[in-house]
Amino acid sequence: LSPQAAGEPFSFGVVRSDTGNVLLDTRIGGLTVSKQFLSLTALLASKNIYGLGENTHSSFRHDLRQRTWPIFARDQGPAVDSGELNLYGAHPYFQCVENDGNAYGLLLLNSNAMDCQLLDYPAISYRTIGGVLDFYMMLGPEPESVVSQYTALIHRPVMPPYWALGFQLCRYGYGSLEELQAAVNRTRDAEIPHDVQYGDIDYMDRRLDFTYDQVNYEGFPEYVLEAKENGLRFIVILDPAINEKAASLGPSNTMADKTLCLAAIEGDYKHYDVHNLYGWAQAEPTLRAARRCTGKRSLVISRSTFPGSGRWAGHWLGDNRSIWPDMRHSIIGMLEFNLFGIPYIGADICGFFGDTTEELCERWMELGAFYPFSRNHNQIDAVDQDPGLWDSVATSSKKALEIRYRLLPYLYTLFYYAHTSGNTVVRPLMHEFPHDRHTLPIDDQFLWGGGLLISPVLAEGLTARSLYLPFDAWYDYYTGRAAERPGERVTSPAPRDVILLHIRGGHILPTQRPALNTQRGRSQPMGVIVAVGLDRRATGDLFWDDGEGAHTIEAKEFGLVRFEFVQDVLTSTIVQNVKGSLGGLKLRDFEFLGVEQKPKHVVLDGTDLPEASWSYDAENRKLVVSAEVDLNTAFTMELGSIWRYKVDMD
Ligand SMILES: *[C@@H]1O[C@H](CO)[C@@H](O)[C@H](O)[C@H]1NC(C)=O
Numbered sequence: 001l002s003p004q005a006a007g008e009p010f011s012f013g014v015v016r017s018d019t020g021n022v023l024l025d026t027r028i029g030g031l032t033v034s035k036q037f038l039s040l041t042a043l044l045a046s047k048n049i050y051g052l053g054e055n056t057h058s059s060f061r062h063d064l065r066q067r068t069w070p071i072f073a074r075d076q077g078p079a080v081d082s083g084e085l086n087l088y089g090a091h092p093y094f095q096c097v098e099n100d101g102n103a104y105g106l107l108l109l110n111s112n113a114m115d116c117q118l119l120d121y122p123a124i125s126y127r128t129i130g131g132v133l134d135f136y137m138m139l140g141p142e143p144e145s146v147v148s149q150y151t152a153l154i155h156r157p158v159m160p161p162y163w164a165l166g167f168q169l170c171r172y173g174y175g176s177l178e179e180l181q182a183a184v185n186r187t188r189d190a191e192i193p194h195d196v197q198y199g200d201i202d203y204m205d206r207r208l209d210f211t212y213d214q215v216n217y218e219g220f221p222e223y224v225l226e227a228k229e230n231g232l233r234f235i236v237i238l239d240p241a242i243n244e245k246a247a248s249l250g251p252s253n254t255m256a257d258k259t260l261c262l263a264a265i266e267g268d269y270k271h272y273d274v275h276n277l278y279g280w281a282q283a284e285p286t287l288r289a290a291r292r293c294t295g296k297r298s299l300v301i302s303r304s305t306f307p308g309s310g311r312w313a314g315h316w317l318g319d320n321r322s323i324w325p326d327m328r329h330s331i332i333g334m335l336e337f338n339l340f341g342i343p344y345i346g347a348d349i350c351g352f353f354g355d356t357t358e359e360l361c362e363r364w365m366e367l368g369a370f371y372p373f374s375r376n377h378n379q380i381d382a383v384d385q386d387p388g389l390w391d392s393v394a395t396s397s398k399k400a401l402e403i404r405y406r407l408l409p410y411l412y413t414l415f416y417y418a419h420t421s422g423n424t425v426v427r428p429l430m431h432e433f434p435h436d437r438h439t440l441p442i443d444d445q446f447l448w449g450g451g452l453l454i455s456p457v458l459a460e461g462l463t464a465r466s467l468y469l470p471f472d473a474w475y476d477y478y479t480g481r482a483a484e485r486p487g488e489r490v491t492s493p494a495p496r497d498v499i500l501l502h503i504r505g506g507h508i509l510p511t512q513r514p515a516l517n518t519q520r521g522r523s524q525p526m527g528v529i530v531a532v533g534l535d536r537r538a539t540g541d542l543f544w545d546d547g548e549g550a551h552t553i554e555a556k557e558f559g560l561v562r563f564e565f566v567q568d569v570l571t572s573t574i575v576q577n578v579k580g581s582l583g584g585l586k587l588r589d590f591e592f593l594g595v596e597q598k599p600k601h602v603v604l605d606g607t608d609l610p611e612a613s614w615s616y617d618a619e620n621r622k623l624v625v626s627a628e629v630d631l632n633t634a635f636t637m638e639l640g641s642i643w644r645y646k647v648d649m650d
């Protein structure tokens with residue numbers, strides 16, 4: 001690699017053989033390899049660059065105007081207006097979407113502190129202060145395959161327990177068990193779904209791990225057990241921090257800030273080389289310990305992450321502020337962490353630092369209902385912000401979270417595919433429509449998988465927003481009505497209590513009637529939303545297991561059902577039903593979107609259903625059927641002639 005040894009500038013490149021696109025070209029110069037300074041600059045295939053972290057980016061697609069992004073894990077809150085700061089984790093990884101819609105990813109596997117400079121050529125320039133230049137390239141060519149290949153390399157993401165997909169409530173500084181209970185009660189009294197309550201570090205005795213404050217939190221263990229009976233779970237936050245005194249005990253005093261001195265020796269390593277791996281190294285033993293003491297799948301969320309952390313942990317985006325831009329930027333962070341193989345991701349709903357406002361909290365609860373990790377969290381000196389505090393926020397939160405809970409079987413199935421195939425859960429539009437250039441910069445809308453588009457209102461005072469619907473069939477979630485001008489940007493009304501949602505044609509989403517928590521919800525009747533595609537077809541899957549076993553997927557103790565709709569027939573296929581995983585559940589709610597005309601009959605497994613069990617909404621072309629089918633038996637539902645003209649479907 002040494003340029004001096006070769007006697008001429010050394011360079012290399014990568015060319016995609018079928019298209020001839022140059023993906024990487026280091027002839028631009030700047031290769032340096034020495035013990036504490038390595039640099040490399042490479043031209044890239046296009047200006048569509050996503051990823052690198054952890055930083056707060058003001059756009060998902062990078063702004064290439066000579067931006068330098070530092071990568072060095074640090075307890076630093078995200079704030080886009082403070083410039084290019086290094087935050088909690090280290091992800092020297094990006095994805096580039098070529099001008100023809102193909103995509104590739106590039107990882108520099110190096111744990112030292114570094115800078116990545118993006119240049120308008122387009123090019124990237126790396127400067128790291130140690131390690132080696134160890135690159136891995138993922139060639140896609142679909143953007144979604146790049147993530148799948150990347151997670152095959154760094155490990156597939158962990159499967160979260162079912163309850164971890166429920167709504168979670170936290171604040172630092174309840175101050176007493178009574179105040180914590182008051183927040184839980186407000187949430188319950190407003191009938192807002194709620195699965196997890198937290199104790200933050202003020203539950204502890206003098207902030208010591210594994211203790212609790214026996215004065216202010218007297219009766220805490222008993223309360224946790226009692227709440228559990230009603231299906232509410234608890235997470236206690238641990239802070240395995242290094243106190244300032246220990247941090248200053250290095251061989252010299254190198255400006256150590258909430259960390260060890262970089263010259264400190266840890267076993268065989270210098271802190272200098274392994275600093276960025278601290279959070280990553282804590283995640284596996286923490287999950288192992290949690291599994292050992294609960295005997296269940298359990299959940300770890302870590303603020304500091306590195307490539308591969310997703311194998312054990314989820315992440316939250318850190319200590320943001322209760323302001324509109326921070327809500328807006330949380331979507332970018334969430335999309336980035338899906339590229340990084342950490343799909344269990346969310347930001348602190350209603351904002352961490354500072355006082356929220358009623359409107360901000362209402363809109364943020366609506367958006368947060370669609371974070372994979374949906375948690376309202378608050379700082380010690382800020383006003384209360386649990387959703388039951390204001391009538392408006394309570395009503396909108398209940399509405400949005402009930403939609404989330406209705407769609408949890410779909411979300412859980414997406415996590416199954418993330419865990420087994422490395423797919424994203426929250427997905428940028430450009431992953432589904434890489435050939436539609438309008439989708440490349442979009443970061444104020446996002447998808448759940450390929451089938452649900454979420455378009456939140458992100459600014460104060462607005463009751464409508466502009467959104468882009470790529471060319472395809474899209475149905476309004478609330479009415480079932482097909483969007484009239486797909487392929488165009490449209491403005492839709494979005495009153496304070498509404499988050500805009502569209503279901504994409506071609507998809508079948510499994511559903512379940514919502515309840516106040518997932519423990520109660522998991523036995524509720526299930527259903528499907530069949531969103532008919534432009535080709536009159538739709539497909540979708542349901543993954544189901546006990547929701548909390550540590551190894552159900554590896555042990556194949558789960559059920560998998562495939563739904564398919566072709567022309568006018570819906571069928572289900574039981575792909576797998578081991579140990580009766582699907583037993584006891586009933587499918588009752590069938591919703592068909594994009595049904596051209598009222599069917600003459602609806603036939604379930606050869607039997608005509610009475611007309612009272614179904615209804616057709618001609619204005620919105622929506623058909624709703626109530627019937628009862630055991631989830632663990634295959635069925636056929638035929639809708640007699642819903643099309644005005646026939647097409648040959650072969
Ligand atoms: C919360 O509700 C429970 C049960 O209804 C009640 O016993 C308790 O006193 C309430 N606590 C507070 C602080 O409101």
Ligand SMILES: CC(=O)N[C@H]1CO[C@H](CO)[C@@H](O)[C@@H]1O
Binds near residue numbers: 320
């Ligand atoms: C503006 C800003 O810094 N927003 C941040 C707050 O929300 C998450 C962190 O919780 C970040 O991703 C955002 O960028």
